[in-house]
Amino acid sequence: MSAAKKVFLKGNEAIAMAAINAGCRYYFGYPITPQNDIPEYMARHLPEVGGEFLQAESEIASINMLLGAAATGVRVMTSSSGPGISLMQEGFSYLAGNELPALVVNMSRQGPGLGGINATQGDYFQAVKGGGHGDYHLIVLAPHTGQELYDLTIKGFELAEKYRCLTMLLGDAILGQIKEPIDPWKPEKTAGDPDREWLITGARGRQPRLIKSLYLADGEMEKHNWRLQEKYRRLAAEDVMVETRHTDDARLVVVAFGSMARIAKTSIEQARAKGLRVGLIRPITLYPFPTATIGEISRQGARFLTCEMNTGQMVEDVRLAVENPGQVEFYGRPGGSVPTPEEILARIEETYQD
Amino acid sequence: MKQIFARPASLTGKNFHFCPGCHHGIVHRLVAEAIDYFDLRERTVGIASVGCSVFLYDYFAIDVIEAPHGRAAAVATGTKRVLDDRIVFTYQGDGDLAAIGTAEIIHAANRGENITVIFVNNSIYGMTGGQMAPTTMLGQQSTTSPYGRDCQRDGYPIKMAEMLAALEGPSLVARVAVDRPPNVKKARKVIRQAFQMQVENKGFSFVEVLSACPTNWGLNPQQAVKRVAEEMIPYFPLGVLKQKDVVDVL
Ligand SMILES: Cc1ncc(C[n+]2csc(CCOP(=O)(O)OP(=O)(O)O)c2C)c(N)n1
Numbered sequence: 384m385s386a387a388k389k390v391f392l393k394g395n396e397a398i399a400m401a402a403i404n405a406g407c408r409y410y411f412g413y414p415i416t417p418q419n420d421i422p423e424y425m426a427r428h429l430p431e432v433g434g435e436f437l438q439a440e441s442e443i444a445s446i447n448m449l450l451g452a453a454a455t456g457v458r459v460m461t462s463s464s465g466p467g468i469s470l471m472q473e474g475f476s477y478l479a480g481n482e483l484p485a486l487v488v489n490m491s492r493q494g495p496g497l498g499g500i501n502a503t504q505g506d507y508f509q510a511v512k513g514g515g516h517g518d519y520h521l522i523v524l525a526p527h528t529g530q531e532l533y534d535l536t537i538k539g540f541e542l543a544e545k546y547r548c549l550t551m552l553l554g555d556a557i558l559g560q561i562k563e564p565i566d567p568w569k570p571e572k573t574a575g576d577p578d579r580e581w582l583i584t585g586a587r588g589r590q591p592r593l594i595k596s597l598y599l600a601d602g603e604m605e606k607h608n609w610r611l612q613e614k615y616r617r618l619a620a621e622d623v624m625v626e627t628r629h630t631d632d633a634r635l636v637v638v639a640f641g642s643m644a645r646i647a648k649t650s651i652e653q654a655r656a657k658g659l660r661v662g663l664i665r666p667i668t669l670y671p672f673p674t675a676t677i678g679e680i681s682r683q684g685a686r687f688l689t690c691e692m693n694t695g696q697m698v699e700d701v702r703l704a705v706e707n708p709g710q711v712e713f714y715g716r717p718g719g720s721v722p723t724p725e726e727i728l729a730r731i732e733e734t735y736q737d
Numbered sequence: 738m739k740q741i742f743a744r745p746a747s748l749t750g751k752n753f754h755f756c757p758g759c760h761h762g763i764v765h766r767l768v769a770e771a772i773d774y775f776d777l778r779e780r781t782v783g784i785a786s787v788g789c790s791v792f793l794y795d796y797f798a799i800d801v802i803e804a805p806h807g808r809a810a811a812v813a814t815g816t817k818r819v820l821d822d823r824i825v826f827t828y829q830g831d832g833d834l835a836a837i838g839t840a841e842i843i844h845a846a847n848r849g850e851n852i853t854v855i856f857v858n859n860s861i862y863g864m865t866g867g868q869m870a871p872t873t874m875l876g877q878q879s880t881t882s883p884y885g886r887d888c889q890r891d892g893y894p895i896k897m898a899e900m901l902a903a904l905e906g907p908s909l910v911a912r913v914a915v916d917r918p919p920n921v922k923k924a925r926k927v928i929r930q931a932f933q934m935q936v937e938n939k940g941f942s943f944v945e946v947l948s949a950c951p952t953n954w955g956l957n958p959q960q961a962v963k964r965v966a967e968e969m970i971p972y973f974p975l976g977v978l979k980q981k982d983v984v985d986v987l
């Protein structure tokens with residue numbers, strides 16, 4: 384990281400600036416609150432660097448424009464929220480089947496339906512378990528600060544290229560709207576390898592290439608699917624990201640991601656001040672999930688309290704990761720509310736056993 | 738000896754899988770001839786749609802991206818915005834373009850997106866086994882209009898070329914047929930012009946081709962071309978509906 388001067392930015396703007404600094408020159412999207420700062424920033428600043436911003440007629444169109452651009456190998460992104468992300472699910476499935484790298488930002492909003500525009504984590508299942516058809520995954524990154532929005536946007540492009548997968552940056556209205564000082568560092572690498580053997584460029588002096596997801600010949604579909612699964616296995620082996628705090632001696636470990644983790648960080652310090660041995664596990668990659676880290680810590684015999692801004696989604700993955708699912712408690716509130724550190728602290732005290 | 742006929746270099750030579758009397762094969766050839774004519778093979782990207790023509794990539798010796806059903810014009814937009822010195826065309830059926838992909842085609846046309854669209858209107862869903870399309874004729878039987886298309890229930894056969902010609906964006910909008918040699922000749926010329934428009938950066942070009950699907954019409958190939966002439970052409974009139982100035986290359 385260079386020691387550049389910090390800039391004071393909204394989370395949404397931090398993402399957009401990071402994308403441009405990461406070499407992203409194409410953005411396709413359709414307006415929706417609470418992420419409009421991203422397309423607005425791109426519309427203003429992409430032309431300054433020779434890039435192109437295009438407002439699509441729908442999220443269905445924007446994800447397919449992204450597909451068409453990603454096939455050429457450039458860094459390309461879109462962003463949306465709730466209803467728009469739902470419309471993109473068909474496209475996500477095709478990007479997965481076609482093995483195309485790109486970045487999508489979900490500044491999630493409350494649902495179901497038109498819902499509300501405030502913070503929520505109700506889209507965990509949709510992001511991590513699929514949403515589109517078929518046996519596929521997105522790489523899902525869950526930042527919890529402005530700087531991390533910036534850093535993971537850059538990382539998101541790199542991971543997408545490493546695995547030929549779509550990366551989703553999963554945030555919410557709190558993260559998108561809070562203004563924080565950001566170090567706007569510039570990565571060295573701002574493009575994928577131009578020699579990748581699948582890039583669609585026009586068949587000049589070489590055999591024609593094909594980007595497709597249809598496999599009808601005997602056995603081909605299964606082979607393709609196993610190949611995708613092999614990628615996901617490699618992803619889980621090499622690129623899980625997780626933050627742990629005070630877990631060495633913890634009797635109770637809070638598991639939380641994104642905005643909820645940020646709130647919970649205050650709660651665990653309050654608990655420590657009261658002499659309770661409480662720790663935190665913060666998954667940064669929601670897919671691949673930090674199953675091994677959680678499993679290891681669970682073998683110390685600690686209890687777990689999964690905290691989410693939904694009625695219990697990630698907790699299913701925590702229960703699968705721990706040695707004994709009985710160790711895991713849940714605290715959550717659905718879309719429409721944001722818990723205070725004190726509410727979580729109260730739940731910590733209730734659950735805690737020395 | 739002078740060679741007067743050969744397979745276009747833009748076709749791979751793989752035998753078409755299309756049914757006997759299907760017009761997709763003729764349209765493929767005309768598109769390949771246009772690509773050859775302007776020597777575009779090595780800088781063309783084809784966008785295959787979902788329908789009987791999805792295997793475009795087996796037949797064209799060019800780079801191809803397979804689009805989700807109906808989304809070819811959006812995919813082409815993304816590709817063309819990046820590769821603006823390359824030639825990008827979509828090849829779509831009437832289910833793909835005129836039903837599920839209506840929004841994508843209208844907005845690509847309205848933006849004047851500098852792509853070429855080949856729209857095969859065979860008044861039926863071929864690949865899925867003969868269901869009603871938005872272009873199915875009134876009274877025409879299909880597996881989902883077994884008593885014939887009824888305007889009260891199903892609306893009217895949609896005239897895509899006329900709709901798109903009403904927009905400012907397109908440089909060329911035309912409807913052709915390939916039911917008999919004189920029409921094939923006209924279709925060859927118009928498809929060539931559609932690619933020329935893109936080469937000259939004039940923006941969105943669109944050619945609707947009235948085509949036969951003998952299999953799902955339940956007709957033999959001779960009856961099928963007769964139907965194109967007697968039932969389809971009177972309702973879907975042939976001709977150039979809109980054209981920005983172009984130098985005649987023929
Ligand atoms: C989202 C979605 N819905 C439905 C289908 C099934 N489907 C495949 S092709 C097709 C229609 C094909 O008809 P057309 O576009 O007219 O092309 P043709 O086969 O006649 O050339 C349909 C409905 C699909 N692949 N994807």
Ligand code: SF4
Binds near residue numbers: 756759761859863
């Ligand atoms: S089903 Fe119809 S459109 Fe499809 S290949 Fe056969 S004749 Fe052609």
